Structure formats: structure tokens, C-alpha cells
Amino acid sequence: MRPERQHQIWRSEAGSRLWLSGLIAAMEHAERPDVRRQPVAPEILVELRAQLALTALVRSSQMSTLRH
Numbered sequence: 001m002r003p004e005r006q007h008q009i010w011r012s013e014a015g016s017r018l019w020l021s022g023l024i025a026a027m028e029h030a031e032r033p034d035v036r037r038q039p040v041a042p043e044i045l046v047e048l049r050a051q052l053a054l055t056a057l058v059r060s061s062q063m064s065t066l067r068h
Contacts, residue, residue: 029035
């Protein structure tokens, strides 16, 4: 799925819940001892960093348009 489409989906309330449910499931999987012992491939880390940066960019741009 293209990143632009991902952002449109999770901006809605249902999309936010779906995204959060996926995050929780991924974290529960990652906390398992057998999974934690496995090394993470460098390309996965690169993709993860890019995704986190993209999410932070969208959130900061939304905040900058808010009026107090």
C-alpha cells in the first residue's frame, strides 16, 4: 500500500483503531523471547526508520496548522 493511502486510512477513527490494533499485535509478537533472540535484518531497520520518520512528518505538519 502506498504511504499516502496509509495516512488517509489511519486519519479516520476506524483507521486509527485498526492501525493501533496492528501495532499492539506487532509489539506482542516482538516481545516473545524466541522472536527477540533473532537478529533484525538491516533492510527492515531501514524501512522501519523511514516509516517512523514519515509518521512523525505527517503529525508535525498537522500540528503546525492548528490555531490556539
